[in-house]
Amino acid sequence: MPEDTIIKSEAAAKAANMVDYAATYDSFRWEDARREIDGLPGGHLNIAYEAIERHVAAGHGAQVALRWIAKSGERTDYTYLELSQLTNRFANVLRSHGIEKGARVYSLLGRTPDLYIAALGTLKAGCVFCPLFSAFGPEPIRARMEIGGANVLITTARLYKRKVSALRDLLPDLRHVFLSDGMAEGTDQLSPLMEAASPEFTAEPMHPEDTALLHFTSGTTGKPKGVVHVHDAVVAHHMTGRLALDLRPGNTYWCTADPGWVTGTSYGIIAPLSNRVTMIIDEAEFDVARWYDILDRESVNVWYTAPTAIRMLMKAGVEATKGHDFSSLRFMASVGEPLNPEAVIWGNDVFGMPFHDNWWQTETGGIMIANFAAMDVRPGSMGKPLPGIRAGIVEVTEDGLCEVTKPLAIGELALRPGWPSMMRGYLHENARYEKCFRDGWYLTGDLAMRDSDGYFWFVGRSNDLIKSAGHLIGPFEVESALMEHEAVAEVAVIGVPDETAGERVKAFVGLKPGYAPTEELMLELSGHARKRLGPAVAPKEIAFRKNLPKTRSGKIMRRLLRARELGLPEGDISTLESDEQ
Numbered sequence: 219m220p221e222d223t224i225i226k227s228e229a230a231a232k233a234a235n236m237v238d239y240a241a242t243y244d245s246f247r248w249e250d251a252r253r254e255i256d257g258l259p260g261g262h263l264n265i266a267y268e269a270i271e272r273h274v275a276a277g278h279g280a281q282v283a284l285r286w287i288a289k290s291g292e293r294t295d296y297t298y299l300e301l302s303q304l305t306n307r308f309a310n311v312l313r314s315h316g317i318e319k320g321a322r323v324y325s326l327l328g329r330t331p332d333l334y335i336a337a338l339g340t341l342k343a344g345c346v347f348c349p350l351f352s353a354f355g356p357e358p359i360r361a362r363m364e365i366g367g368a369n370v371l372i373t374t375a376r377l378y379k380r381k382v383s384a385l386r387d388l389l390p391d392l393r394h395v396f397l398s399d400g401m402a403e404g405t406d407q408l409s410p411l412m413e414a415a416s417p418e419f420t421a422e423p424m425h426p427e428d429t430a431l432l433h434f435t436s437g438t439t440g441k442p443k444g445v446v447h448v449h450d451a452v453v454a455h456h457m458t459g460r461l462a463l464d465l466r467p468g469n470t471y472w473c474t475a476d477p478g479w480v481t482g483t484s485y486g487i488i489a490p491l492s493n494r495v496t497m498i499i500d501e502a503e504f505d506v507a508r509w510y511d512i513l514d515r516e517s518v519n520v521w522y523t524a525p526t527a528i529r530m531l532m533k534a535g536v537e538a539t540k541g542h543d544f545s546s547l548r549f550m551a552s553v554g555e556p557l558n559p560e561a562v563i564w565g566n567d568v569f570g571m572p573f574h575d576n577w578w579q580t581e582t583g584g585i586m587i588a589n590f591a592a593m594d595v596r597p598g599s600m601g602k603p604l605p606g607i608r609a610g611i612v613e614v615t616e617d618g619l620c621e622v623t624k625p626l627a628i629g630e631l632a633l634r635p636g637w638p639s640m641m642r643g644y645l646h647e648n649a650r651y652e653k654c655f656r657d658g659w660y661l662t663g664d665l666a667m668r669d670s671d672g673y674f675w676f677v678g679r680s681n682d683l684i685k686s687a688g689h690l691i692g693p694f695e696v697e698s699a700l701m702e703h704e705a706v707a708e709v710a711v712i713g714v715p716d717e718t719a720g721e722r723v724k725a726f727v728g729l730k731p732g733y734a735p736t737e738e739l740m741l742e743l744s745g746h747a748r749k750r751l752g753p754a755v756a757p758k759e760i761a762f763r764k765n766l767p768k769t770r771s772g773k774i775m776r777r778l779l780r781a782r783e784l785g786l787p788e789g790d791i792s793t794l795e796s797d798e799q
């Protein structure tokens with residue numbers, strides 16, 4: 219249930235965007251947003267042009283675009299002008315190998331500058347870019363390259379030898395493999411080609427509806443889908459970056475997401491550059507001390523991260539923040555999973571501002587519902603629809619679809635299509651795509667409710683809803699209640715079959731350091747949940763685990779816990795990461 223807590227947004231007071239947000243909310247038209255980007259003659263445009271070239275043309279070439287922090291801690295800066303020239307060289311390398319507009323260029327790279335240069339150079343050349351997580355194993359790589367008909371792959375010698383070389387025969391469309399370092403048979407080294415290539419290239423003028431990006435979903439609910447996005451999406455990336463993340467030219471901004479999932483591209487490459495910020499890119503994996511160090515030393519102004527990371531910071535305790543100065547931080551946001559109220563409040567205590575939760579999907583291409591800078595935050599709520607986005611709670615019945623307007627009624631979260639970054643299809647899965655639309659709505663597959671002030675509250679994935687003794691129970695509510703307990707670091711809640719109740723609630727709990735998984739603690743957690751939620755909703759069973767099964771984008775895979783509980787096949791686990799009993 220929605221909490222009564224409201225956190226007055228400090229950021230609001232400082233938000234220059236607040237004024238135009240308030241003024242434009244009702245009258246906002248995507249047509250007007252289109253005027254905020256430059257475009258190219260004849261109604262054409264190119265994402266890479268908006269991200270880089272227009273800033274260089276406007277005299278900002280000397281501003282740092284990317285600051286790369288290598289695993290070793292060494293920093294390297296790339297200005298907008300340097301990024302322009304490097305991406306031009308990359309586009310020329312593609313052209314000189316006969317790779318034309320529309321070709322599919324994949325990357326399998328860690329968060330190194332090459333990844334960003336390849337992404338933007340590919341778009342500049344009018345090719346379709348598809349980033350893969352470098353941690354994927356050979357089979358997920360093969361499947362995704364086959365589905366998308368990969369023509370080109372950029373990777374490293376190490377990754378190529380370990381994961382790709384044995385697959386070459388299975389990928390007949392793959393014409394070229396470029397290695398950003400090292401050598402391997404059947405591949406080309408990128409560095410000498412880049413050096414020989416011209417630093418001049420004119421961004422390919424694209425039709426707004428030309429395909430730009432192919433992104434695979436996280437695979438949280440099943441087999442990942444290949445989602446198609448077009449160049450026009452940049453209009454939404456730009457606007458939502460400004461409205462939902464409060465990005466302002468010249469800011470230092472850190473998005474912690476890997477470009478292997480959509481946040482790392484929409485808000486880890488395109489939106490920040492189109493809004494002319496200086497982006498921090500950290501090559502390393504999550505590490506508490508390193509992250510606090512980056513926020514402090516780099517004077518990060520805007521920080522975009524995810525609930526799993528926030529919960530790990532909370533787990534490490536406030537002591538870990540001691541001695542750090544976060545006074546440059548102006549805005550912090552979170553996405554990817556529901557953000558427990560506890561985490562929002564913790565953010566407010568530690569950083570002096572709440573985490574601003576926002577909701578979207580690979581399919582929507584950009585942020586749809588958000589706690590804006592200009593808005594008071596209700597911890598546990600995902601906020602309100604952005605200007606230009608109409609969201610509703612709907613019920614799908616045999617007669618069709620009806621919008622539920624009663625406050626706090628649970629239904630499926632749906633959106634009226636029409637924003638520029640909406641997917642244009644699931645690759646080779648048209649029936650699945652068509653099924654997402656009904657009576658003029660796009661159905662998200664998530665359950666939510668709206669309160670009387672228009673705030674939206676996430677309830678759970680529609681597959682995760684628990685039906686117990688006539689009650690409908692959203693896992694998020696139960697998880698958030700358990701998160702309030704000082705011993706709990708992370709928690710996942712599922713429904714397991716029960717003879718009398720139909721389903722009963724079971725919780726899997728990971729503990730903070732210093733807490734032992736004892737019978738006594740289990741009883742204490744049970745008692746805490748019953749007090750908070752009532753006996754009908756509180757978990758009947760609690761199991762302790764080292765950590766929870768998560769996707770590589772950090773999402774808890776409840777379906778895997780459920781499948782194991784029921785002794786069913788595990789299904790597609792190509793994106794599974796941490797998973798210790």
Ligand code: ATP
Nearest residue numbers: 435436437438439440554555556576577579580676
């Ligand atoms: P798949 O579609 O393959 O099962 P996925 O849905 O996890 O995977 P993504 O597109 O990466 O793939 O994630 C989008 C989903 O993440 C949303 O539909 C929603 O369930 C969840 N999500 C994202 N942001 C939030 C948020 N702020 N609050 C609650 N849930 C969120």
Ligand code: MG
Nearest residue numbers: 435439579663
């Ligand atoms: Mg999904």
